[in-house]
Amino acid sequence: MRTVPLVGGPVELRGALDLEVTEAGVMPRRLPAWTKEQYQDPSVHGVTLMPSGVRLVFRTDARELEFEVLTSTGQLDTDPAPRPTGMLDLLVDGAPAGRRQAPLGNVLRMAAPGAAQRLIPGEPGTVRFTGLPAGMKSIELWLPQQTPTELVALRADGEVLAPLPDGRRRWVHHGSSLSHCIEADGPTGTWPVVAAGLGGAEVINLSQAGNAVLDPYIARTIRDMPADLISLKVGINIVSLAAFRLRTFGPAVHGFLDTIRDGHPDTPLLLVSPVSCPAFDETPGPATTGPDGKVIALGDPADVAGGALSLAVVRAELARIVAARQAHDPHLHHLDGRELLGPDETDDLPDGLHPTAAAYHRMGERFAAHAFTPDGPFR
Structure with missing residues (x-):
């Protein structure tokens, strides 16, 4: 497996208009950085970090992909477990090719919705997609729409190239x-x-x-x-x-x-x-x-x-x-x-x-x- 750069390499991150550098990696945001100073409500920042529609796009001849992420999900003190982290969806040449549960990472505990949050730190987790078709193919890896997700690493057992224009x-x-x-x-x-x-x-x-x-x-x-x-x-x-x-x-x-x-x-x-x-x-x-x-x-x-x-x-x-x-x-x-x-x-x-x-x-x-x-x- 070879590590593929998530920024400055062949991978395109679509659906995000900003990337925040974090200790773990990079966090996609769905609004430009300049908008941060124009709102005070923390819920705006929170939903902007939820990557609805955000996906990694590239071409590869790899048969196996690994994607390491650090999620951040909430949990009310009255709930027995954190909220679901959501799914990672893989499309190969535009067709569904796999769905994996996003790993549990950070947990943000709160007494009530909108209350102050207490961070319980977690660790990045890895999801794997194996048995991919042979030959060069177009890949879209979609992030969970409801869970802020830091991108830590992408690994492939083949060559990774930039996507081609598709005219859409x-x-x-x-x-x-x-x-x-x-x-x-x-x-x-x-x-x-x-x-x-x-x-x-x-x-x-x-x-x-x-x-x-x-x-x-x-x-x-x-x-x-x-x-x-x-x-x-x-x-x-x-x-x-x-x-x-x-x-x-x-x-x-x-x-x-x-x-x-x-x-x-x-x-x-x-x-x-x-x-x-x-x-x-x-x-x-x-x-x-x-x-x-x-x-x-x-x-x-x-x-x-x-x-x-x-x-x-x-x-x-x-x-x-x-x-x-x-x-x-x-x-x-x-x-x-x-x-x-x-x-x-x-x-x-x-x-x-x-x-x-x-x-x-x-x-x-x-x-x-x-x-x-x-x-x-x-x-």
């Missing part, structure tokens, strides 16, 4: 936890990855679980990066955090779109409204969790008349904004999120908010059937 269009997507897809069965089971595979695109997933609230630094990041296709899934965090009123929501959406258009004036851009979520469809946030583990909306439906936002209001406002802007922006498109997961499928929301792994697959298939068809916005 680059699709940049931003959304909430329902696009981050922590609950998916693995990193290639998130709905943006499923849709990208069906649509022949290469997705960059900038989704921020719990933090999709039209932050300007996200818009500037998208503005400044290469993109052939762009999609934004907007609304659930804005309602669940009670982040805006109707008066401020519309201008914030316009400003977010204006910033992206400064860098991508003609790029197809699909604005997706929220999927069905009974707790918030007619009731404003903020949100809490009930004793049964399901999400509850704490707002008063009567306050909608005064400007509070429910998902129904957000859907109507997004449709209105797109219709108004299409007069001068023919490359802007709208999709009602209920076409991805509708009101008759809410049994697929175990906590009342987040879809099951199977539902994420369906969402990816439906998005691809809408966006990547000959008449679709990503045609």
Whole structure:
């Protein structure tokens, strides 16, 4: 086995916009380094380190690969075990070729969600993929979408070369936890990855679980990066955090779109409204969790008349904004999120908010059937 450099060599790290050097190796981040000074909430940093959509890409004639990583997963003091570390998925020439459990490394203990964390240090672990096909082949090694993962070492028993251009269009997507897809069965089971595979695109997933609230630094990041296709899934965090009123929501959406258009004036851009979520469809946030583990909306439906936002209001406002802007922006498109997961499928929301792994697959298939068809916005 020979050690392959993870940085400065033939391996491309796709889906990450920054690399933090750590004592163990390097940690991918899904936002540029300059964004760190623009937020204070530690949850933003945490979800940015969760490598949803991040993968190592290269070519090799190796029959065996070893990948050494150091994961960091959380554990509540009341839980008997740390949260699952997730999976590492291997694709060979675009086809699934193996899935391995990510090894348990660091554990971050906390008394309650969002409380101060106590680090219990762990050690790097190694996963192996053996019996790979003979000959030169394209490799994609996908990191667990829900677990910060430091890259320590990559080893192969053959030659490793840089990937060749494949002509796929680059699709940049931003959304909430329902696009981050922590609950998916693995990193290639998130709905943006499923849709990208069906649509022949290469997705960059900038989704921020719990933090999709039209932050300007996200818009500037998208503005400044290469993109052939762009999609934004907007609304659930804005309602669940009670982040805006109707008066401020519309201008914030316009400003977010204006910033992206400064860098991508003609790029197809699909604005997706929220999927069905009974707790918030007619009731404003903020949100809490009930004793049964399901999400509850704490707002008063009567306050909608005064400007509070429910998902129904957000859907109507997004449709209105797109219709108004299409007069001068023919490359802007709208999709009602209920076409991805509708009101008759809410049994697929175990906590009342987040879809099951199977539902994420369906969402990816439906998005691809809408966006990547000959008449679709990503045609």
